[in-house]
Amino acid sequence: xxxxxxxxxxxxxxxxxxxxxxxxxxxxxxxxxxxxxxxxxxxxxxxxxxxxxxxxxxxxxxxxxxxxxxxxxxxxxxxxxxxxxxxxxxxxxxxxxxxxxxxxxxxxxxxxxxxxxxxxxxxxxxxxxxxxxxxxxxxxxxxxxxxxxxxxxxxxxxxxxxxxxxxxxxxxxxxxxxxxxxxxxxxxxxxxxxxxxxxxxxxxxxxxxxxxxxxxxxxxxxxxxxxxxxxxxxxxxxxxxxxxxxxxxxxxxxxxxxxxxxxxxxxxxxxxxxxxxxxxxxxxxxxxxxxxxxxxxxxxxxxxxxxxxxxxxxxxxxxxxxxxxxxxxxxxxxxxxxxxxxxxxxxxxxxxxxxxxxxxxxxxxxxxxxxxxxxxxxxxxxxxxxxxxxx
Ligand SMILES: CCCC/C=C/CC(=O)SCCNC(=O)CCNC(=O)[C@H](O)C(C)(C)COP(=O)(O)OP(=O)(O)OC[C@H]1O[C@@H](n2cnc3c(N)ncnc32)[C@H](O)[C@@H]1OP(=O)(O)O
Numbered sequence: 001x002x003x004x005x006x007x008x009x010x011x012x013x014x015x016x017x018x019x020x021x022x023x024x025x026x027x028x029x030x031x032x033x034x035x036x037x038x039x040x041x042x043x044x045x046x047x048x049x050x051x052x053x054x055x056x057x058x059x060x061x062x063x064x065x066x067x068x069x070x071x072x073x074x075x076x077x078x079x080x081x082x083x084x085x086x087x088x089x090x091x092x093x094x095x096x097x098x099x100x101x102x103x104x105x106x107x108x109x110x111x112x113x114x115x116x117x118x119x120x121x122x123x124x125x126x127x128x129x130x131x132x133x134x135x136x137x138x139x140x141x142x143x144x145x146x147x148x149x150x151x152x153x154x155x156x157x158x159x160x161x162x163x164x165x166x167x168x169x170x171x172x173x174x175x176x177x178x179x180x181x182x183x184x185x186x187x188x189x190x191x192x193x194x195x196x197x198x199x200x201x202x203x204x205x206x207x208x209x210x211x212x213x214x215x216x217x218x219x220x221x222x223x224x225x226x227x228x229x230x231x232x233x234x235x236x237x238x239x240x241x242x243x244x245x246x247x248x249x250x251x252x253x254x255x256x257x258x259x260x261x262x263x264x265x266x267x268x269x270x271x272x273x274x275x276x277x278x279x280x281x282x283x284x285x286x287x288x289x290x291x292x293x294x295x296x297x298x299x300x301x302x303x304x305x306x307x308x309x310x311x312x313x314x315x316x317x318x319x320x321x322x323x324x325x326x327x328x329x330x331x332x333x334x335x336x337x338x339x340x341x342x343x344x345x346x347x348x349x350x351x352x353x354x355x356x357x358x359x360x361x362x363x364x365x366x367x368x369x370x371x372x373x374x375x376x377x378x379x380x381x382x383x384x385x386x387x388x389x390x391x
Pocket of ligand 1: 157158159161162196197198199200201202216217218220221244245246247268269272274277384
């Protein structure tokens with residue numbers, strides 16, 4: 001059986017920003033010679049897209065190298081330039097396989113994927129285990145107290161940027177919260193930021209490159225936003241600091257938004273060569289009118305908390321010095337209201353447009369998938385990753 005041993009280490013390539021401090025994979029393939037069929041190979045490729053846990057960049061590089069070796073044979077590309085960090089790392093991983101035969105690369109790819117995938121038994125274990133996973137996730141902390149389920153974005157060193165794993169954990173946390181004993185569910189962030197939006201390295205660290213990241217991203221995004229559209233209880237955002245990208249657009253699907261006066265609201269989609277998501281192409285013009293929505297979604301105008309309140313995106317703004325105390329006192333009071341009444345009232349409001357929201361979500365995801373592969377977007381992301389430019 002293939003065994004993957006992970007050890008934490010500083011990266012072998014000091015210039016690769018996002019590849020720093022990531023697990024290094026040592027893959028020992030001691031399995032007796034076997035032939036993986038083309039079908040096994042394709043199944044393994046599909047399995048990779050469904051991995052719930054990010055296997056780390058080193059494993060992803062290994063997967064990429066084995067995939068290229070299995071499909072194209074030995075590395076036949078010119079070595080990318082020294083500043084093309086991501087492609088250079090990929091090239092090196094592929095080139096390191098030398099003249100490994102295609103069949104062996106295919107088998108090693110299948111073995112590696114099967115060592116990463118949870119077994120059928122593990123994935124069919126009950127909800128209890130699912131709850132535990134959400135609770136244990138280090139980047140999303142879920143607690144339930146005083147009738148409130150709190151979902152905290154807990155990645156302050158990265159301004160709470162959302163990784164693929166965090167999207168999956170939030171989907172799970174919302175699923176659990178929809179049936180737990182709490183009356184309301186609240187999102188907030190740890191540290192000085194509420195959330196800096198999508199983790200831009202989601203796109204640069206995918207084993208199969210941008211194409212694979214775009215396909216996976218569109219699937220994950222659609223399911224993620226659906227879980228907000230369908231969430232049955234009052235959903236409240238406690239915006240403790242700046243919010244960027246999807247952290248802002250999602251607010252149009254919340255039932256109440258409370259903001260510190262230190263919070264800002266920024267949707268730099270055009271700067272990033274991207275387009276709006278989380279149904280904001282529908283909710284924002286509805287909330288603030290098309291002229292103001294255009295300033296945010298097309299021109300990337302950053303709003304202060306008071307401006308966002310004036311546009312109807314925020315329910316109320318509080319001085320930062322008393323924000324936490326005032327908001328949580330208020331929410332604890334709301335959580336004592338009859339839960340079924342709140343749920344039914346929300347259902348009445350949401351049912352008027354649920355179908356529309358699902359259709360908008362689907363269309364936005366399709367559009368984004370194409371945008372993520374555009375030159376405009378790839379350049380913007382590479383600029384961020386290589387720190388040449390900041391918003
Ligand atoms: C699959 C579904 C996809 C859904 C798509 C959604 C679209 C979006 O959400 S678009 C918005 C994406 N977000 C951004 O463009 C923000 C990018 N970040 C920044 O511009 C800046 O980091 C900041 C303005 C948020 C903060 O700047 P500041 O100077 O105060 O701090 P930094 O030193 O830049 O950041 C600290 C640390 O955090 C990392 N980081 C911050 N934001 C992100 C991010 N979005 N993705 C990845 N990493 C992020 C930053 O790289 C720093 O890390 P290091 O200390 O390791 O360098």
